[in-house]
Amino acid sequence: MEKRITVDGHFCVGIKFLEKLYGFTKSDDIGSLLGGMQLFENDQGTWDPAIWHDWIESVEAVLGEAK
Numbered sequence: 001m002e003k004r005i006t007v008d009g010h011f012c013v014g015i016k017f018l019e020k021l022y023g024f025t026k027s028d029d030i031g032s033l034l035g036g037m038q039l040f041e042n043d044q045g046t047w048d049p050a051i052w053h054d055w056i057e058s059v060e061a062v063l064g065e066a067k
Helices: 007-025 028-037 049-065
Strands: none
Touching (some): 007 049, 028 049
16 A cells, blocks of 8 residues: 655655754754744744745655656
8 A cells, every 4th residue: 555645744754854863963054944844833834934935846846857
C-alpha cells in the first residue's frame, strides 16, 4: 500500500528534520529558521509568512522538474 503525504505534511516533515538537526548542532541559523517556520494553530500560516510562500514556490519547482 502506497502512503501519500500532503504539501502541508511535507512541510511538517521538514520541520521535524530541522529540529533533529538543531538538536545535534544547536546552530543559531537553524534555530532562527525553525522559529519562522512554526505554524499558527489556527491554520493562518507560519510566523514568517515569506517562508510558506518560499516553500510553495519550491514545491512547484520540484513538481515542474518531475514532468
